[in-house]
Amino acid sequence: MGAECKCNCNQEGKLDALFAQYKGNPNGLIVVMAGIQEIHGYLPKDTLVQAAEALGVPLSDVYGVATFYAAFSLRPRGRHSVNLCLGTACYVKGAPEVQVMLEKEMGIKAGNTTEDRRFSLDLVRCLGACGIAPVMTVNGEVFPRMTAEKVSEVLAKYE
Ligand code: FES
Missing domain, CATH: 3.40.30.10 (Glutaredoxin)
Structure with a gap:
């Protein structure tokens, strides 16, 4: 199943490509998260779950990275x-x-x-x-x- 997005960004294709590129590769985590942040402006929970599954990384590690780097936001940001x-x-x-x-x-x-x-x-x-x-x-x-x-x-x- 492809990446599902509920924020109407119409960028599921981009996310699918990103997940496919780093499938099973935990080293791609930060690149993938940066891509998600760029597309959505923040890191939606559903998308992080999909990223964890695609890369084969525990979700706790994904959240660890998300909270460590100030550039990442787990909540929608304003313009x-x-x-x-x-x-x-x-x-x-x-x-x-x-x-x-x-x-x-x-x-x-x-x-x-x-x-x-x-x-x-x-x-x-x-x-x-x-x-x-x-x-x-x-x-x-x-x-x-x-x-x-x-x-x-x-x-x-x-x-
Ligand atoms: S306390 Fe230094 S700029 Fe506000």
Whole structure:
């Protein structure tokens, strides 16, 4: 049976080719997982099970790799990745208020992705820019001296 996909990406053929290429070859695990991540934007559970079977690797090993590498995500990610720093400098300069506003505007708690997959919101520790705290990034773009009042204006830039 070929790779089944429930996310409407219509890329089952690509996955089938990837699984066929590394069939029975555990050394291909990271390449296959990188391919899955590229196709789906994350690592869907069903697809990981299929990958484990195709390569002959225990599912626990697959999850071990998935959680070890920061580049892999087990959850769907939003089109825009928002990181708010909660390191000490940012925290004391008001990052918690920014967090409250981000969560309110997005309708999610930090660590999650909005239903429409527009944003993923994550909290990070010290981005190395404490002099311009509190700091937030969107897709790597830095927003210095963030305030709760600036949140909706910044988010509106990202469709
Ligand atoms: S604590 Fe936020 S950038 Fe250093």
